[in-house]
Each structure stands twice: as C-alpha cells, then as structure tokens.
Amino acid sequence: MIVGLLKESGNEQRIAFLPEIAARLVQQKVRVFVEKDAGLTAFQSNQLYEEAGAEIVSREEVLTKSDLLVQIGEPSPELVEQLGSDKIWLSQYNPLWNKNLVTQFLQKGITSFSMDSIPRTSRAQAMDVLSSMATVSGYKAVLEGASQLPNFFPMFMTAAGTIRPATVLVLGAGVAGLQAIAIARKLGAQVQAFDVRSAVKEEVMSLGARFVEVEGAKEDAAAGGYAVEQTEEFKQKQQQAINDHAAKADVVICTAQIPGRKAPVLLPKEAVERMKPGSVIVDLAASSGGNCELTQDNETVVHHGVKIIGQSNYPSLMPVDASKMYGKNVFNFLELLIADDGSLNLNFEDDIVAGTCITHQGEVLNSRVKSLFGELIDI
Known part of the structure; x- marks a missing residue:
C-alpha cells in the first residue's frame, strides 16, 4: 500500500x-x-x-x-x-x-474516513485527534488571554502595593476547558468553570478551580461525553449565572460545543456589555458560531472595551x-x-x-x- x-x-x-x-x-x-x-x-x-x-x-x-x-x-x-x-x-x-x-x-x-468521528471509547483514546488538538487549544487560549489582558495574571505583593490575581471564567470543561483551567491556575489566576455536565465537577475542583453549578441540567450518557441540548428553563438559570460571573471576570475562555450543531450562545451582547473594559474573551467555538454572540471567526472584535478573540484553530499556531x-x-x-x-x-x-x-x-x-x-x- x-x-x-x-x-x-x-x-x-x-x-x-x-x-x-x-x-x-x-x-x-x-x-x-x-x-x-x-x-x-x-x-x-x-x-x-x-x-x-x-x-x-x-x-x-x-x-x-x-x-x-x-x-x-x-x-x-x-x-x-x-x-x-x-x-x-x-x-x-x-x-x-x-x-x-x-x-x-x-x-x-470514494471511501472516506474523518478523524473527528473516532468513537469516544477507551480503546480509541490513542486515536482521538479532537482531544489532542483541544489540549493545544486550551493551552494557547489562556496564553492569548494573558497576553491581551492589561493586568497581571498572578497576585503580586510589591512595595507599590498588592496586585490582585486575575479572575478567569472557563465555559465548558471538556479537554480544552480542563487544559485552560490548569494553565490559568499555573499562571496564578483565580479560576471558575461552568459546564452543564455535573460529572466534571470533581475534575474541575481537582485542578484548583471553583465549579459554577446550575441545578436542573439534562445529561445523556449516550452523548459520548459531550454536552446535550438543554431545556428553556435551565437555559434561563444558566444564562443568569454565567452573566453574573462573566461581569466579574477578567478573562473568559469559551470552549462549549455540541457536535453537528451551532455552538450554544452563552455570552449574549448584554452580558459582554456588563463586563469590565479591558477584559478579554477568547472563543474557541468561533468556527461553529461562537459561545459569544459578538464573536467573529478568525477576527478580534472590541465591544464596549471588551476584546473578543474568535479563534478555532490554535493548533495551527503551534x-x-x-x-x-x-x-x-x-x-x-x-x-x-x-x-x-x-x-x-x-x-x-x-x-x-x-x-x-x-x-x-x-x-x-x-x-x-x-x-x-x-x-x-x-x-
């Protein structure tokens, strides 16, 4: 052959x-x-x-x-x-x-194979390109956020006073989200993470982040570890919780996606407008619509002083x-x-x-x- x-x-x-x-x-x-x-x-x-x-x-x-x-x-x-x-x-x-x-x-x-369709089983883990590339994306997203933020990530105690650590909110605790949490913590930030799957709470907390929990999420074991579409009632409670935490965050890393569907909008325009000027959103779901309503794929948008970076292919940059x-x-x-x-x-x-x-x-x-x-x- x-x-x-x-x-x-x-x-x-x-x-x-x-x-x-x-x-x-x-x-x-x-x-x-x-x-x-x-x-x-x-x-x-x-x-x-x-x-x-x-x-x-x-x-x-x-x-x-x-x-x-x-x-x-x-x-x-x-x-x-x-x-x-x-x-x-x-x-x-x-x-x-x-x-x-x-x-x-x-x-x-033509016989065609798509590597992003590898079954998510234990035996197939060594072939899972989605997880491999998500690891790169989570790593690079935090570095991008840190470089664009006009503040330090870690806490500093200096003669000029104490600099508080940055607050990072990670939306979605899959492979990319967990990697983002780990890197943000290593850089000294305070990290919060949201995911509709309660099963990831322990992983999030083990990395030193606080889990933002919203009760009433629907989960499906047949979804292969991915998030599933939620009820309208849950979406409303979820939205309020995310809006409140985003308003206090310095950096928001968006990683939430649903295979075969447009990415869920977790940061609407009004949520962005509540965020602090100078804060940064890095949206890894940009190619499928973005988790932020204002995201433009492969572009950086500034709205009300908030920088929104739409980038779905960080692996290409590494x-x-x-x-x-x-x-x-x-x-x-x-x-x-x-x-x-x-x-x-x-x-x-x-x-x-x-x-x-x-x-x-x-x-x-x-x-x-x-x-x-x-x-x-x-x-």
Missing part, C-alpha cells in the same frame, strides 16, 4: 504526520509518498522525510499513485474531483457539518507539537488498516474502523452522519 501525505491549503501550518511517523509506516512495509515541501510550515524539511524512508514526489504523483491520501483539513471540491473511486481519503473534515463534501464523496464512490500529536493519532488509526504484509485491510467488523468511516462504495456508513442527514443526501 502507498500512503500519500498532502500539503495543507490555506493558513494551516500543521502537517498530518511528521517524519518520525513516516519511518514507522515504512517499518510496517508501507510506501510513503510526501508532496514536495509539505512539511515546511511545520519546520519539517524534505530531507527529514527522505531520511525517514519516505519518497518526495509532486502533488500529481501523490494524488495518482497513492492508495490512501492523508491530510488534516478538508479537501476542496476541485481536489475531490481529481480522485478516482479507488482512493481512500483520511482527514478531519467534520462530516456533521459538511453535507456537500459527504455528498461529493458519495457521488465519486505546528510542531500539534503535528506530532495529530500524527501519532493518525498512525494509531492507520495500524488498524495495515495488514502484516503492508497491504490495505479495511476491516469493518472493527468498531473504530466502522465508526470513523463516513462513506464507502456510495453509502454512508457512519451512523451519526446517516441519522443527521438521512434523505437530505441525494446522489
């Missing part, structure tokens, strides 16, 4: 795997084609890939000769049109949002370690597809393979994608 590593498009600086992963694939008797200069944005030269046993080739050669194509971002419609039905595509393309791309894969008969983590996740998944002789083995009896596969032979295999789109996908 030939695995082809493609250069990312747009502003993406990561690469789907580093030379160290290319070397491990070669050890598995797999040929690795790398598009020329694919790794430069992540500071990985062509020579490093060649030393790992990969072959540096043109983009056209990667596309035509590879059996399995690997990238981080979603492919453009033009790129998909160049692929034959015998190709296998692997990236993180958010199929719950990208109906047009799913439809195009179906029309072309390309070396983010690529290292992503690549290890990819390799652990690819091991399920590689036979002992290095050939391709599509074993759909494996729950991880089946759960991550979105399209195959003109059909939608992933149950969540199928239930969400249903007959909306017309081929």
Whole structure:
C-alpha cells in the first residue's frame, strides 16, 4: 500500500504526520509518498522525510499513485474531483457539518474516513485527534488571554502595593476547558468553570478551580461525553449565572460545543456589555458560531472595551507539537488498516474502523452522519 501525505491549503501550518511517523509506516512495509515541501510550515524539511524512508514526489504523483491520501483539513471540491473511486481519503473534515463534501464523496464512490468521528471509547483514546488538538487549544487560549489582558495574571505583593490575581471564567470543561483551567491556575489566576455536565465537577475542583453549578441540567450518557441540548428553563438559570460571573471576570475562555450543531450562545451582547473594559474573551467555538454572540471567526472584535478573540484553530499556531500529536493519532488509526504484509485491510467488523468511516462504495456508513442527514443526501 502507498500512503500519500498532502500539503495543507490555506493558513494551516500543521502537517498530518511528521517524519518520525513516516519511518514507522515504512517499518510496517508501507510506501510513503510526501508532496514536495509539505512539511515546511511545520519546520519539517524534505530531507527529514527522505531520511525517514519516505519518497518526495509532486502533488500529481501523490494524488495518482497513492492508495490512501492523508491530510488534516478538508479537501476542496476541485481536489475531490481529481480522485478516482479507488482512493481512500483520511482527514478531519467534520462530516456533521459538511453535507456537500459527504455528498461529493458519495457521488465519486470514494471511501472516506474523518478523524473527528473516532468513537469516544477507551480503546480509541490513542486515536482521538479532537482531544489532542483541544489540549493545544486550551493551552494557547489562556496564553492569548494573558497576553491581551492589561493586568497581571498572578497576585503580586510589591512595595507599590498588592496586585490582585486575575479572575478567569472557563465555559465548558471538556479537554480544552480542563487544559485552560490548569494553565490559568499555573499562571496564578483565580479560576471558575461552568459546564452543564455535573460529572466534571470533581475534575474541575481537582485542578484548583471553583465549579459554577446550575441545578436542573439534562445529561445523556449516550452523548459520548459531550454536552446535550438543554431545556428553556435551565437555559434561563444558566444564562443568569454565567452573566453574573462573566461581569466579574477578567478573562473568559469559551470552549462549549455540541457536535453537528451551532455552538450554544452563552455570552449574549448584554452580558459582554456588563463586563469590565479591558477584559478579554477568547472563543474557541468561533468556527461553529461562537459561545459569544459578538464573536467573529478568525477576527478580534472590541465591544464596549471588551476584546473578543474568535479563534478555532490554535493548533495551527503551534505546528510542531500539534503535528506530532495529530500524527501519532493518525498512525494509531492507520495500524488498524495495515495488514502484516503492508497491504490495505479495511476491516469493518472493527468498531473504530466502522465508526470513523463516513462513506464507502456510495453509502454512508457512519451512523451519526446517516441519522443527521438521512434523505437530505441525494446522489
């Protein structure tokens, strides 16, 4: 089997795997084609890939000769049109949002896997790119907030008097939120965290943060650890609690998302207007609408003296370690597809393979994608 590593498009600086992963694939008797200069944005030269046993080739050669194509971002419609039905595509393309791309894969008969659809099971943890990248995002979000805040994070006792510590409010205590809590605490801030899932209270408190609890939240064990849609009554109580805590916060880190849906608005315009001038909101849910009503994706907005940073792709700004983590996740998944002789083995009896596969032979295999789109996908 030939695995082809493609250069990312747009502003993406990561690469789907580093030379160290290319070397491990070669050890598995797999040929690795790398598009020329694919790794430069992540500071990985062509020579490093060649030393790992990969072959540096043109983009056209990667596309035509590879059996399995690997990238981080979603492919453009033009790129998909160049692929034959015998190709296998692997990236993180958010199929719950990208109906047009799913439809195009179906029309072309392409087998596609999306790394953000890895089942959230114990066995699949080593392949969970969402958790890996959320770790990077939570870390970078706090550093961004600290750098933009016109105050210190830690408490200082000086001859000029005592400087009180900054107050950080984290909305959502998933992987990104917990990492944000940990980093904010290490920087000396006082931290509060909100999440509709009461099960995360102990984790939040173990990191030294105060848990903002609102009674009456609806939880669903079948949601795979994600938050679920709440009742209107709970939303009203939740909103009041968040508004009150945000008004006292110096930095708010927004991380709350619901797969396949627009991000819940937790900070409406009036809540922002109650916040102190100079305070900062870092919204990691910007690409799906944002937790703040005023968030603009990939932009910084200032409203009533409050700086609102919409950034959903912090991992791209930390390309070396983010690529290292992503690549290890990819390799652990690819091991399920590689036979002992290095050939391709599509074993759909494996729950991880089946759960991550979105399209195959003109059909939608992933149950969540199928239930969400249903007959909306017309081929």
